[in-house]
Amino acid sequence: MQTFAYLSHKVTIADIARKLSIAPATVSRALNGHPAISEKTRKLVEKTARKLQYKRNNIASSLRSGKSNLIGVIIPSAEINFFGSVVHGIEKLANEKGYNVLIYQSNESNEQERKGLETFLHARVDGILVSIAKDTTEYDHFLDIREQGIPIVFFDRAKEELDIPAVVVDDFKGGYAATEELLKQGYKRIAHISGPAHMDVFKKRLQGYQAALKAHKIHFDLQLVVEGYVSIGSGQQATEQLMRLPEPPDAIFAVEDFTALGVLKQLKAMGKKVPQDIGVVGFANEMFGEHITPSLTTFDQQTVTMGKEATDLLLQLLDSSSKTIAQQKIMLEPIPVIRESSQRKK
Amino acid sequence: MQTFAYLSHKVTIADIARKLSIAPATVSRALNGHPAISEKTRKLVEKTARKLQYKRNNIASSLRSGKSNLIGVIIPSAEINFFGSVVHGIEKLANEKGYNVLIYQSNESNEQERKGLETFLHARVDGILVSIAKDTTEYDHFLDIREQGIPIVFFDRAKEELDIPAVVVDDFKGGYAATEELLKQGYKRIAHISGPAHMDVFKKRLQGYQAALKAHKIHFDLQLVVEGYVSIGSGQQATEQLMRLPEPPDAIFAVEDFTALGVLKQLKAMGKKVPQDIGVVGFANEMFGEHITPSLTTFDQQTVTMGKEATDLLLQLLDSSSKTIAQQKIMLEPIPVIRESSQRKK
Numbered sequence: 140m141q142t143f144a145y146l147s148h149k150v151t152i153a154d155i156a157r158k159l160s161i162a163p164a165t166v167s168r169a170l171n172g173h174p175a176i177s178e179k180t181r182k183l184v185e186k187t188a189r190k191l192q193y194k195r196n197n198i199a200s201s202l203r204s205g206k207s208n209l210i211g212v213i214i215p216s217a218e219i220n221f222f223g224s225v226v227h228g229i230e231k232l233a234n235e236k237g238y239n240v241l242i243y244q245s246n247e248s249n250e251q252e253r254k255g256l257e258t259f260l261h262a263r264v265d266g267i268l269v270s271i272a273k274d275t276t277e278y279d280h281f282l283d284i285r286e287q288g289i290p291i292v293f294f295d296r297a298k299e300e301l302d303i304p305a306v307v308v309d310d311f312k313g314g315y316a317a318t319e320e321l322l323k324q325g326y327k328r329i330a331h332i333s334g335p336a337h338m339d340v341f342k343k344r345l346q347g348y349q350a351a352l353k354a355h356k357i358h359f360d361l362q363l364v365v366e367g368y369v370s371i372g373s374g375q376q377a378t379e380q381l382m383r384l385p386e387p388p389d390a391i392f393a394v395e396d397f398t399a400l401g402v403l404k405q406l407k408a409m410g411k412k413v414p415q416d417i418g419v420v421g422f423a424n425e426m427f428g429e430h431i432t433p434s435l436t437t438f439d440q441q442t443v444t445m446g447k448e449a450t451d452l453l454l455q456l457l458d459s460s461s462k463t464i465a466q467q468k469i470m471l472e473p474i475p476v477i478r479e480s481s482q483r484k485k
Numbered sequence: 486m487q488t489f490a491y492l493s494h495k496v497t498i499a500d501i502a503r504k505l506s507i508a509p510a511t512v513s514r515a516l517n518g519h520p521a522i523s524e525k526t527r528k529l530v531e532k533t534a535r536k537l538q539y540k541r542n543n544i545a546s547s548l549r550s551g552k553s554n555l556i557g558v559i560i561p562s563a564e565i566n567f568f569g570s571v572v573h574g575i576e577k578l579a580n581e582k583g584y585n586v587l588i589y590q591s592n593e594s595n596e597q598e599r600k601g602l603e604t605f606l607h608a609r610v611d612g613i614l615v616s617i618a619k620d621t622t623e624y625d626h627f628l629d630i631r632e633q634g635i636p637i638v639f640f641d642r643a644k645e646e647l648d649i650p651a652v653v654v655d656d657f658k659g660g661y662a663a664t665e666e667l668l669k670q671g672y673k674r675i676a677h678i679s680g681p682a683h684m685d686v687f688k689k690r691l692q693g694y695q696a697a698l699k700a701h702k703i704h705f706d707l708q709l710v711v712e713g714y715v716s717i718g719s720g721q722q723a724t725e726q727l728m729r730l731p732e733p734p735d736a737i738f739a740v741e742d743f744t745a746l747g748v749l750k751q752l753k754a755m756g757k758k759v760p761q762d763i764g765v766v767g768f769a770n771e772m773f774g775e776h777i778t779p780s781l782t783t784f785d786q787q788t789v790t791m792g793k794e795a796t797d798l799l800l801q802l803l804d805s806s807s808k809t810i811a812q813q814k815i816m817l818e819p820i821p822v823i824r825e826s827s828q829r830k831k
Contacts, residue, residue: 152632153625164648167628207607217569217588218772226563226590234597239604242563242588244572251580258585261553262608279499282513286498302510400776426564430746432778 150193158187210238210453211259213269215247215296219397220426221442222270225294228446229268236454238265247273253280260287266453271296273369276337290456294449295440296340297468304456304467306449308440310340313473314347315354317392317420317438320475322355324483326390326418330363332377332402334394341369341394344422348392363388367398374401382409390418390481396425396437403431403480419480422473433479441471496539504533556584556799557605559615561593561642565743566772567788568616571640574792575614582800584611593619599626606633612799617642619715622683636802640795641786642686643814650802650813652795654786656686659819660693661700663738663766663784666821668701670829672736672764676709678723678748680740687715687740690768694738709734713744720747728755736764736827742771742783749777749826765826768819779825787817 152170156163161180169176169184176184187193210233214222230240241262243255252272259267267289269281278298285291285303297305321329331348334341345364352359365380367373374393378401381388393399399421403413411417413433421428421437428435448469498516502509507526515522515530522530533539556579560568576586587608589601598618605613613635615627624644631637631649643651667675677694680687691710698705711726713719720739724747727734739745745767749759757763759779767774767783774781794815 151625152628153623162646162648163625163628164646167632168648170632209604209607217563217572218566220564223563223569223590227592230590230592234600239600239607240589241604241608242590243586244569244576244588246573246576254580254585258555258587261555261585262587262610264608277499279497279509282498282509286513286516300508300510302514404776427773427776430750430773431776 150188150191152193154191155184155187155193158191159183206265207263208238209241209262209264210450211241211243211255211262211264211267213243213245213252213255213259213267215245215270215272217242217244221295221423221440224442225270225446225449228443229450230446231443232447232450232454236450238454245272249275249277256280256284260284260289264289266290266292266457268292268294268449268453270294271298271338273335273338290453292449292453292456294445296338299339299468304452306445306452306469306471307340308445308473309470310343310473311347311350313422313438314344314392315351316347316473316475317344317422318348318351319355320436320477320481321390321392321418321420322351322357324390324414324418324481326483327357328360328363328386328388329357329390329392330365330381330388332365332367332374332381332391332393332398334367334369334398336366344394367394369395369398371397371401371404374398375405376401378402378405382406382411388417390420392420394422396421396423396428396435399435399437399480400427400431403433403435413480414483418483421480424476428476428478436478436481437476438473439476440473445471496537498539500537501530501533501539504537505529552611553609554584555587555608555610556796557587557589557601557608557610557613559589559591559598559601559605559613561591561616561618563588563590567641567769567786570788571616571792571795574789575796576792577789578793578796578800582796584800591618595621595623602626602630606630606635610635612636612638612803614638614640614795614799616640617644617684619681619684636799638795638799638802640791642684645685645814650798652791652798652815652817653686654791654819655816656689656819657693657696659768659784660690660738661697662693662819662821663690663768664694664697665701666782666823666827667736667738667764667766668697668703670736670760670764670827672829673703674706674709674732674734675703675736675738676711676727676734678711678713678720678727678737678739678744680713680715680744682712690740713740715741715744717743717747717750720744721751722747724748724751728752728757734763736766738766740768742767742769742774742781745781745783745826746773746777749779749781759826760829764829767826770822774822774824782824782827783822784819785822786819791817 152163152166156166169181233240245252293305333345365377367377391402421435424437424439428437498509498512502512515527579586591598639651679691711723713723737748767781770783770785
């Protein structure tokens with residue numbers, strides 16, 4: 140890893156400050172000719188600086204041409220613990236390998252996501268990791284970046300057709316297992332609150348749900364699937380709609396934990412008991428699920444592993460001299476985290 | 486704001502793909518000479534690209550010398566909602582003014598924080614916003630950056646002595662109000678779990694706690710203050726220690742919400758009822774506080790406003806031709822969010 144000018148220089152402002160028993164801020168101001176500093180102090184500081192062989196840093200000297208050793212990561216939102224946790228995994232491996240990591244939030248907006256890619260070009264990153272925004276339905280910006288010779292790897296939210304390497308969770312299996320967990324607990328009429336249908340992650344959880352019903356010879360009732368928008372409010376709304384059905388569900392599999400939290404809140408407001416009256420399962424193992432009452436059954440997505448694997452793929456691409464991107468996809472197992480909200484038989 | 490080459494060009498890979506009714510990925514591969522693409526397809530794609538006057542992008546053309554229009558933000562952790570929410574405020578104003586925002590996580594480590602500053606230098610940001618890491622006890626790296634002519638503004642976790650502009654919450658007032666809220670509810674023996682003493686934010690909340698006791702003529706008992714480490718586990722440990730006292734407290738003011746969550750968990754494990762037996766107040770209004778049982782009384786730190794004000798200060802510094810940094814400090818009011826955990830009198 141490169142060394143940076145200001146870490147390798149020996150004498151700092153703090154040293155001068157210590158020598159003169161004055162505040163580092165005063166030293167800094169004196170060296171910068173701040174008007175609040177007296178002529179006498181300024182001269183004393185400058186003299187001491189010379190004596191200690193203090194050298195001002197120069198950004199330019201620490202900039203190398205060629206590699207920046209920067210990796211850019213685009214996450215949909217820093218307010219979802221899931222992504223923060225993946226970033227931990229990314230940073231761990233990246234730092235080990237001498238790379239630094241910059242994060243950009245798309246805030247689930249396609250426009251912001253495009254801006255994030257531009258920003259990373261300007262910041263001269265060597266490679267980019269992306270989890271696609273909810274509002275993104277066209278994908279040419281990713282191909283454009285790749286054409287510039289900047290490798291991209293998707294994590295969690297990928298788009299298969301693009302032929303870009305990705306690390307994802309086996310969402311089909313997760314949806315299947317979530318549904319089966321509820322069936323195992325004796326629930327019979329299981330609803331699903333899905334996410335936006337254009338997103339692979341959510342589509343596959345829905346397909347897993349349908350496959351589990353089929354495997355258990357349960358009729359698939361279209362009324363029991365409500366498309367949500369991955370938020371607490373959307374979980375509340377969908378639950379209200381589901382509970383108004385002539386034959387309401389006795390269990391709800393929510394596509395992710397914020398939606399599931401909305402389900403729990405709405406059921407509580409309606410006086411329904413979880414898990415006695417209705418079972419609830421979420422997905423993603425967000426931090427709050429462990430602490431609410433009832434605690435939330437969910438599926439862990441191996442966030443740290445996901446971050447590491449995605450970084451590993453990217454580093455492989457950065458290593459190869461050809462920079463040809465081979466189709467490569469890593470699927471992680473979703474890990475069940477069984478808590479109170481689904482355990483009727485406990 | 487500058488326009489970027491690949492947003493301003495008219496014809497994209499997607500256009501060529503649409504024209505030929507093939508996948509964008511195929512077009513991309515064809516243009517890059519990927520071996521999986523037949524000679525025939527490659528020629529067809531190239532011909533169409535010429536016909537549509539498709540131009541490959543060139544990063545270099547979109548890079549200007551001078552301003553990058555990038556702002557770098559160093560946050561201690563993306564897993565604390567508080568910081569994600571401040572970043573929202575930062576992005577909102579920054580984007581309006583034509584700046585893009587890059588985030589770097591220090592993971593509460595001084596070394597990572599220093600690396601973050603270097604990384605931002607390499608990424609050629611125009612200015613930097615920082616919330617100081619828990620492990621940082623020396624501050625010369627901030628002064629070094631400022632000497633390079635890169636303006637810095639602190640938010641939330643600042644260091645007064647450095648003479649660097651900052652936007653903070655009035656933590657003294659917050660600590661005072663939290664303690665008074667518990668007194669108002671009739672609690673008499675109020676403990677405080679503090680944060681690391683070298684950090685201004687935590688020190689001031691402790692001072693507020695002491696001042697409120699004094700104002701209400703309550704003897705300050707040193708046994709009732711435990712220095713924690715801003716985590717769930719630290720809240721659990723401190724609570725265990727406090728409840729083992731010969732005269733245990735009847736209320737606990739935790740320095741922030743994760744610590745308070747640990748308090749609630751430990752009290753629950755010990756069979757104590759909140760707020761009947763013991764009152765609990767946190768600080769920061771983290772997302773989970775609203776959803777746990779009992780819901781957590783806390784203080785909101787006006788995160789979005791904080792982000793905007795910090796960005797506004799930074800933009801002012803970027804605007805001034807002199808780049809002289811005037812001492813400037815903005816204090817926001819902490820807003821009480823009264824919930825179940827403190828309301829014994831309800």
